[in-house]
Amino acid sequence: MLESLSVGTLNNLSLTVPSGQVLCISGPSGSGKSRLLRAVADLEPHGGRVSLGDTAQFDVAAHTWRSRVVMVPADSQWWFDDVGGHFSGDSASRLPSALGFPPGVMGWSVSRLSSGERQRLALWRALAVQPEALLLDEPTANLDNDSTEVIETWLLDEIRRRQIAVLWVAHDPAQIHRVADAHYRILGTRLERDHGSD
Amino acid sequence: MEVIDLAWWKLGLAALLVLALAATGYLARLGVTRSLLIAALRTVIQLALIGLVLEALFASSEFYWIALLALVMLMVAGREVVARQGRRLRGWWAFSIGTSAMFVSSFTVTVLALTVVIGPEPWYAPQYAIPLLGMMLGNTMTGVSLALDRLNESVWRQRAVIENRLMLGQTWQQAMEDIRREAMRSGMMPSINAMAAAGIVSLPGMMTGQILAGSPPAVAVKYQILVMLIITVGTGFGALMAVSWGGRKLFDDRERLRLDRLVKP
Numbered sequence: 044m045l046e047s048l049s050v051g052t053l054n055n056l057s058l059t060v061p062s063g064q065v066l067c068i069s070g071p072s073g074s075g076k077s078r079l080l081r082a083v084a085d086l087e088p089h090g091g092r093v094s095l096g097d098t099a100q101f102d103v104a105a106h107t108w109r110s111r112v113v114m115v116p117a118d119s120q121w122w123f124d125d126v127g128g129h130f131s132g133d134s135a136s137r138l139p140s141a142l143g144f145p146p147g148v149m150g151w152s153v154s155r156l157s158s159g160e161r162q163r164l165a166l167w168r169a170l171a172v173q174p175e176a177l178l179l180d181e182p183t184a185n186l187d188n189d190s191t192e193v194i195e196t197w198l199l200d201e202i203r204r205r206q207i208a209v210l211w212v213a214h215d216p217a218q219i220h221r222v223a224d225a226h227y228r229i230l231g232t233r234l235e236r237d238h239g240s241d
Numbered sequence: 242m243e244v245i246d247l248a249w250w251k252l253g254l255a256a257l258l259v260l261a262l263a264a265t266g267y268l269a270r271l272g273v274t275r276s277l278l279i280a281a282l283r284t285v286i287q288l289a290l291i292g293l294v295l296e297a298l299f300a301s302s303e304f305y306w307i308a309l310l311a312l313v314m315l316m317v318a319g320r321e322v323v324a325r326q327g328r329r330l331r332g333w334w335a336f337s338i339g340t341s342a343m344f345v346s347s348f349t350v351t352v353l354a355l356t357v358v359i360g361p362e363p364w365y366a367p368q369y370a371i372p373l374l375g376m377m378l379g380n381t382m383t384g385v386s387l388a389l390d391r392l393n394e395s396v397w398r399q400r401a402v403i404e405n406r407l408m409l410g411q412t413w414q415q416a417m418e419d420i421r422r423e424a425m426r427s428g429m430m431p432s433i434n435a436m437a438a439a440g441i442v443s444l445p446g447m448m449t450g451q452i453l454a455g456s457p458p459a460v461a462v463k464y465q466i467l468v469m470l471i472i473t474v475g476t477g478f479g480a481l482m483a484v485s486w487g488g489r490k491l492f493d494d495r496e497r498l499r500l501d502r503l504v505k506p
Contacts, residue, residue, distance in 0.1 A: 086498070106413075
């Protein structure tokens, strides 16, 4: 998927994520984890090649690429007044019960949502785009331990069922142990595979 | 009806009043004295100079002199658009986008009004062309600079929202939808408000001037209607072009938001 990618201080990274699998990336803050995801989503100028199956990043229009390789940022943004405006078609009515929302949530005003609620809805908003790859930037950072595990289980189930390739930035070793098929650490300008958590 | 000419010493009386205001401001420590005096002095000098230029221009009526003055007016307006933006595009982009938008909209509309609506002989007769172009440029300049300022400022503040929308596979036009609408609104609001208040709250300056100069009010009103309509058209198209070109430059060919192209002076 990534071939000799360079962005910011990171240099010459190569990675492959098989579909339906989760590759976790960890590293100290400021080491460039988010920039790496942004480069894969083509939101930032970068060197090297990124491809999805046979499709190279620059072969398709940028918005087409981003609708196939969807990124969920650490702090999700909401631009309409009510929650429902952010969900198109029937994705609003198919909101999975695992996320733990009452049926009327689509009519709520966004300002009423807690940060954890926003984060859970942002995950569903991204899945509703029907991506082939997901880039998750600390997707459970604002959730308590119980709901973190519920969300992990639901997310892994969706990932396996839809065969989505996932890059998952995480810092909690326990979480990495639970969700990762492979785990890489950022060390300076390189990525190093951590075999202990396979 | 003969126009009453104003003697220069009578203008001095008005200037004395400004001095009185400046002295009051100085004593009351309002901190506006300096800028008030400089602005008043600039008004007198600039208008006296343009008076001389117009006298000479009306006497010669050569096309290239008129075109030269129009060019100078456009360049000054372009510089002013750049100066009025809090955050602006790097390099020459701020100047060229603002200036081309004003050029295309105000020159087209002015030429159209001169040739089709008013029809003086020749069509570029300076008595009509220069005042008309001046009013068009002045208003388009306000519209374009308000729209660009709002565009750049909103994009800067809402970068996270725009990028999140891009992450969900939206095109840059979709991600900018709200901001473009807001920028257009703030660019067009002054002329829309002016049209709504015209004649009731305010008597527009041009009409007042014509009436003072002895035109029958019915004629002055028709000119004023024409001018307000074409000003709105010029401002609207100018702001539209500036917002779409300026918006385009905030993204690169991979539809990435490029805030590094904005600088704060």
